[in-house]
Amino acid sequence: MDSKEKDWKLYKKNIGAWQERYIDKILEEYKEIIDRKEVASKRFWNLYHRIKDDLENPGVLIASASRNNLKDIILSLYSHNVITFEELNDFSDEIKDYIKLVMNIKWFKYLFKAACQ
Numbered sequence: 001m002d003s004k005e006k007d008w009k010l011y012k013k014n015i016g017a018w019q020e021r022y023i024d025k026i027l028e029e030y031k032e033i034i035d036r037k038e039v040a041s042k043r044f045w046n047l048y049h050r051i052k053d054d055l056e057n058p059g060v061l062i063a064s065a066s067r068n069n070l071k072d073i074i075l076s077l078y079s080h081n082v083i084t085f086e087e088l089n090d091f092s093d094e095i096k097d098y099i100k101l102v103m104n105i106k107w108f109k110y111l112f113k114a115a116c117q
Helices: 003-034 040-054 067-079 093-116
Strands: none
Touching: 003 040, 003 067, 003 093, 067 093
16 A cells, blocks of 8 residues: 555544544633633623634544645644644654644744744
8 A cells, every 4th residue: 555545544544533632622612711701792702703713723624635635634733733743653754744844844934034023
């Protein structure tokens, strides 16, 4: 089995558990919003906006998953803290190297921007 197919199978095997774990985490955060000592309308709108934002998070919903965009899906899951790098241990070096490369580029851009201010 080639690495692309192996990565796809690993992704399909794990995505449900990753999303369930992430949704459990955000449900706890929703409870915190609901339990705040604020007026009901403020808590409601804070929760509404939070849920609306979370619906665009790959930990909640992945719109179109395919073998062709798997690297970007994994990157999105990683950059949104849905998965850790350790959870990629069984994935191909190609996937892991891609995540490292893109995250390093993002880090360098952040440092460069901070240094220029």
